[in-house]
Amino acid sequence: MGWYNRVLTKSLWVFHVSASPCNNCDIEILDLLTPAYDVERFGIRLVGSIRHADLLLVTGVVGRKISTRVLRLYHQAPKPILVVAVGTCPAGGSTFKESYTRAGPLDKVLPVDIFIPGCPPKPEAIIAGIIKLAERLT
Amino acid sequence: MSGQGSYNLPVGPFHPLLEEAEFFKLRVEGETVVGIEFETGWMHRGIERICEQKTFDQVLFTVERICGICSTSHPFACVNALEDIEKIEIPPRARYIRTLIGELERIHSHLLWLGLAGHFIGYDTLWMWAWKYREPVLELMELISGNRNHYAMMRVGGVRRDVPAEVLPVIREKLSPVQKKVEMIAAAAADDPVLKSRLQGVGVLSREAAVDYGAVGPTARASGVDIDVRRDEPTAAYGEVEFKVIVRENGDVYDKLVVRVLEILESIKIVEQVTEKLKTTPGPYYYDIKEIPPGEGIGRYEAPRGEVFHHIRTDGSNRPVRHKIRAPSYVNIPTYAASCLNLPLADVLITTAAVDPCYCCTERSLVIVDGHDRRLSVDLLALSREKTERLKKDSDKEGVLW
Amino acid sequence: MSYEEFLTRFREKILSYRQNGNRLYFEIRKDDIREIARFLFAELGCRLSTSTATEVYDGFEVQHHFSDDREGRYFSPLVRLCREEPEMDSIAPVTKAAAWIEREIHDLFGIVFQGHPDLQPLLKEDNEGVVGYPLRHERKE
Numbered sequence: 001m002g003w004y005n006r007v008l009t010k011s012l013w014v015f016h017v018s019a020s021p022c023n024n025c026d027i028e029i030l031d032l033l034t035p036a037y038d039v040e041r042f043g044i045r046l047v048g049s050i051r052h053a054d055l056l057l058v059t060g061v062v063g064r065k066i067s068t069r070v071l072r073l074y075h076q077a078p079k080p081i082l083v084v085a086v087g088t089c090p091a092g093g094s095t096f097k098e099s100y101t102r103a104g105p106l107d108k109v110l111p112v113d114i115f116i117p118g119c120p121p122k123p124e125a126i127i128a129g130i131i132k133l134a135e136r137l138t
Numbered sequence: 139m140s141g142q143g144s145y146n147l148p149v150g151p152f153h154p155l156l157e158e159a160e161f162f163k164l165r166v167e168g169e170t171v172v173g174i175e176f177e178t179g180w181m182h183r184g185i186e187r188i189c190e191q192k193t194f195d196q197v198l199f200t201v202e203r204i205c206g207i208c209s210t211s212h213p214f215a216c217v218n219a220l221e222d223i224e225k226i227e228i229p230p231r232a233r234y235i236r237t238l239i240g241e242l243e244r245i246h247s248h249l250l251w252l253g254l255a256g257h258f259i260g261y262d263t264l265w266m267w268a269w270k271y272r273e274p275v276l277e278l279m280e281l282i283s284g285n286r287n288h289y290a291m292m293r294v295g296g297v298r299r300d301v302p303a304e305v306l307p308v309i310r311e312k313l314s315p316v317q318k319k320v321e322m323i324a325a326a327a328a329d330d331p332v333l334k335s336r337l338q339g340v341g342v343l344s345r346e347a348a349v350d351y352g353a354v355g356p357t358a359r360a361s362g363v364d365i366d367v368r369r370d371e372p373t374a375a376y377g378e379v380e381f382k383v384i385v386r387e388n389g390d391v392y393d394k395l396v397v398r399v400l401e402i403l404e405s406i407k408i409v410e411q412v413t414e415k416l417k418t419t420p421g422p423y424y425y426d427i428k429e430i431p432p433g434e435g436i437g438r439y440e441a442p443r444g445e446v447f448h449h450i451r452t453d454g455s456n457r458p459v460r461h462k463i464r465a466p467s468y469v470n471i472p473t474y475a476a477s478c479l480n481l482p483l484a485d486v487l488i489t490t491a492a493v494d495p496c497y498c499c500t501e502r503s504l505v506i507v508d509g510h511d512r513r514l515s516v517d518l519l520a521l522s523r524e525k526t527e528r529l530k531k532d533s534d535k536e537g538v539l540w
Numbered sequence: 541m542s543y544e545e546f547l548t549r550f551r552e553k554i555l556s557y558r559q560n561g562n563r564l565y566f567e568i569r570k571d572d573i574r575e576i577a578r579f580l581f582a583e584l585g586c587r588l589s590t591s592t593a594t595e596v597y598d599g600f601e602v603q604h605h606f607s608d609d610r611e612g613r614y615f616s617p618l619v620r621l622c623r624e625e626p627e628m629d630s631i632a633p634v635t636k637a638a639a640w641i642e643r644e645i646h647d648l649f650g651i652v653f654q655g656h657p658d659l660q661p662l663l664k665e666d667n668e669g670v671v672g673y674p675l676r677h678e679r680k681e
Contacts, residue, residue, distance in 0.1 A: 020183055024206020024287045027250065034253075034269035061183055095200040098191060099184040100674055119288055120206065186648075187675060225561055352588050352637030365587070371562070371612035436563055436605065436614055438589075449592045449605065464590035469637055 011043035012134065015053035015077070019070050020101075021060030024120040025087040029057060037123045044130065055082045055130070058106055061089045061096045067103040074110050082133060085115045086126060094119060164478070164486065171481045174474055189461040194220060194294060194430055197461065201448075202288050204465065207250060210243050211441030212448070212463070213292035218373050219437025219448040220294050220430055230375075231423045232296035234412045237375040238309075239282070239291050240439070241405040241412070245316070246275040247442035248398045248405075251494045252323070255395065258487050259336055260523035264323070271319050274312040281305055296424025306413050317406050324399045332529045337392035340481070341489030344389060347476040352469045355444025356397040357493050361389035367440035379411045389477075391492040398494075430456070441466055443494050467495045484525040541584060546615070550576065562613035565603075570619045570628040573604070577631040580606045580615055588637040589614075593645045595677055599623045600651060604631065604638075621651065630656035648675040 018026050032039040033046065047053055050073050058070065074081070083106075088094040090106035106112050116129035165173035185204060189197050201212040214236065221228065228236075249272045256264030276286040282301055283289035291297050327333055343353070348361040358365055366383040368376040384400045386393035432454040439446050444466030451459040470493045478489055543564050547554060550568075553576065557566035568576055580586040586606035593602045603618040619628055630653035632638040642653045647661050650673040 022203045022206040024203075024209065027206055027287075031269065031272075034273075035266055036270060036273045063183060095203055096183050096185070096188060098188055100187060101184050119203070120286070122286065184674060222560070222563070349587070350636045352635060354587075365609045370609045433560070434565065435560075436616070438607075445589065445607075447589045447605070449590070449603075451592075451594060460592060460594040462590065462592040464641075468590075468640060472636065472640055 011045070012054050012130065013045050013047045013052055014055045014057050014130075015047055015050050015073075016057045017059070017070055017073060019058055019060035019066045019090070019106075020063035021087070021089060025059040025089075028120045028123050029059070029086065029126065031123050032126060037127065039127060042127070042131070050077045053077055053081065055084060055133075056110075057084050057086055058090055058110070059086045061093060061099065062103045062106055062109060063099075063101045064103045065101070067109045071109055082113045082137075083110050084130065084133065085112050086121060086129075088117050088119045091115045091117055166483065169483050171478050171483065171486060174478050186461060186463060189463070190458060193456045194458070197458070198292055199290060201463070202290065204463065206287050207247050208243065208441040208443060208446070208465075209287050210239050210289055210291060211439050211446045212465075213290075214240055214374075215437045215439040215441075215446040215448040216450070217292045217294050217437065218439060219435040219450045220452075222435035222437050223433040223450070223452060224431050226295065226427060227425070228296050229422050229425060231300070231416070231419050231421050233375040233378075234416050234419060235297045235301055235423060236292065237379070238301065238409060238412045238416070239279075239289060239297075240374070241408045242275055242279060244405045244442045245313075245402050245409075246272050246279075248402045249275070249316075249320075251398060251442075251491075252395070255488065255491055258491050258522050259333075260526040261333070267319065267323070271316045274316055278309060278312050281308065293424060294430070295427035296422070298424070300423045301416060303417070306417055309409065309413050313406055313409060317403065320399060320402050320406075324396075324403070327395065327399065331533050332526065334392060335529050335533075336526055337395060337488070338388075338390055340391045340485045341477045341492055342388065342390045343473055343477040347473065348389065351473045351476065353444070353473050354466050354469055355441070355494075356394055356401065357444065357470045357473060359383070359385045360393035360397045362387045365445075367438050367445050371438060373439070375412060375415070378415070379408050381405075381408050391488055394492045394494075429454075443467055444470060467493070471495050484521040487522045543613075550579075562611070563616065564614065565616045565618065567618045567620070570621065573617060573619055574629045574631055574634065576617050577604065577606075577634045580617075581635050584608060584615075585610070586615060588631070588635050588641070591638070591641050591645060593649045593651060593675075595649065595675070600626050600649060602628060602645065602651060626651040627654060628652075629654055632656050647673075649673050650676065 016026070016029055031037060050056070056074065056077060062070070074083070085091060085106045089096065092105060093099070093102060096102060103109060114129055114133045116126055118125055121129070164171050185200065188200055192200055198213045198216060201216050202209055204212050249268045253265040253268035253272075256262065256268060279289055280286050282305060283291050283299060291299060343357065343361045345362040348358045348363050353361070353363065354365065362385060364383065364385045368381070369383055381404045384397045384404065386397055430452050432452050434449065434451040437448045437450070446466060447464040449462040453459050473493065474490060478486060481489060543559055546564075547557060553568050553572045555567045555569065557564060581588065586608045589605045589607045591602060591604045593600060599620060599622045601618055601620050603616050606615045608615065621628060626649070628651070630638065630642055632642060632653070633655060639657065642656055643659060643661070645651055646653060646659055653659060
């Protein structure tokens with residue numbers, strides 16, 4: 001699988017899911033496409049359909065209503081798929097830890113490959129996290 | 139309610155890059171929308187319950203994270219509510235700093251909306267420009283508060299951090315290219331025939347409907363309703379600075395765009411005035427408030443999307459009895475029922491986006507239901523961009539925003 | 541119309557009131573809510589900002605908040621409801637802004653608004669996280 005991983009990491013296609021977030025991490029992820037960070041120079045692209053994705057980027061507190069849909073998306077994704085949790089919310093809940101609608105940290109719902117904490121993580125941190133994951137593969 | 143030949147469509151993502159959160163039910167006849175219903179619950183995080191369990195000092199951090207884009211609006215309204223209980227005064231320096239943060243946030247939020255609107259109608263250049271010129275504003279916020287968003291600047295009795303004197307000239311320096319660019323965009327939008335034909339007359343919200351639904355913010359101001367919390371009930375330094383409240387008459391998407399673009403320029407003016415005042419106002423930046431007295435308080439603030447409302451009831455302890463939060467999108471989103479009727483499908487996306495819904499603040503969920511229970515998948519973004527392409531072909535003029 | 545004139549006009553309907561600068565909090569009977577709401581919305585031109593529902597030891601209190609934007613002040617009528625039968629008139633026929641606001645209160649507290657056009661769950665549909673009436677202080681079994 002070595003050659004597959006090397007090819008994969010040259011051009012990661014990312015699908016972004018927001019599971020009850022405050023939208024801050026989502027905006028920072030969108031910011032990656034803009035001229036200031038321009039993540040497309042790494043070959044990273046945001047795609048509109050889960051079936052084209054290599055990497056699933058999840059933000060948010062993961063409410064119970066949306067956790068079933070997130071799981072469904074994970075099953076629809078072509079394997080192998082990498083899962084990245086962005087922000088402090090999917091990791092530990094941040095200030096919403098006691099919420100009655102929370103399904104738990106993201107790894108209770110899906111297998112997560114890497115957590116990128118921060119509230120919100122700076123775009124540089126998100127890029128660094130994805131690259132670290134890519135390096136781990138090769 | 140659906141007649142012969144009418145279909146309900148499942149609307150894909152509101153934002154093409156977000157997960158498919160079905161959130162409205164559009165009833166369609168042919169290509170025209172005849173009805174709309176909402177399903178919410180996806181974003182519900184039980185925040186009001188959490189706020190009851192936190193002390194007044196802790197709740198500001200929770201309330202900040204209700205929304206990432208209007209991040210300082212909720213704490214601002216929350217401290218206004220707590221200070222309203224017994225009309226607590228704050229020092230002048232704190233008033234100016236609060237206003238500074240609030241207006242910087244308004245600039246970055248409107249630029250964000252401008253970019254998204256541009257993306258939805260196919261003006262990707264506009265998207266890249268608007269978001270590129272957001273960066274200096276976010277860098278300023280990081281310089282002042284340490285974080286690009288979620289600034290944690292508000293506290294009862296003042297602000298949490300001072301703005302040091304070295305930062306003040308940097309503010310002017312960073313905002314000056316933003317101002318030039320926004321002025322250029324305003325002139326180009328006024329001049330661009332395709333933009334006008336795409337947005338004028340689209341998604342009209344009449345003045346009566348805006349009043350009946352209790353719409354707030356640019357959504358209401360574009361429909362001729364002259365309300366702005368900054369002028370109607372000035373807190374912080376809004377009573378001491380001069381600015382115009384932009385009101386337009388037609389209530390269509392073009393007017394909402396004009397209101398927001400001009401508001402960015404007004405915000406830059408306010409920031410300049412406040413920065414001047416900060417240079418000559420020494421003194422403390424907070425008063426140490428030890429207790430919140432029992433009672434109730436109403437606090438409001440004009441967030442980029444409209445009026446944020448907090449109502450807090452206290453009993454003398456350090457936790458609230460009840461903390462009610464109402465975000466502006468809560469009253470603005472139901473106006474879709476009025477503005478989306480009889481709209482061609484290609485215009486639905488930009489009309490819903492024009493209200494600048496902050497779903498995290500509200501609770502979004504829109505499901506388009508089919509009359510025959512048929513789920514048709516329609517890419518609203520592609521439809522919207524296609525319409526712009528058609529209009530561009532029909533027009534001869536070269537646009538600078540394309 | 542000043543606060544004093546308002547209080548004089550509705551003298552028989554207002555059970556108690558408290559004024560705090562530009563805020564007027566007053567209590568009325570639940571049967572009078574629609575009339576007061578209609579007066580505030582249609583005659584004084586106020587806008588419904590939102591409504592707060594609170595659980596107190598002997599029932600519930602629902603407080604609507606009407607904003608008089610021209611003067612920058614608030615009228616907040618409060619209605620007390622008993623725990624066994626938390627019902628009151630809906631003000632959605634007066635202003636459409638109340639529709640979602642009352643639906644949310646119904647979802648979270650279980651208060652029934654009579655005359656509401658569509659009291660469907662706003663937050664609870666398909667949402668296993670929201671069970672019962674989450675903002676009530678009942679002990680969960």
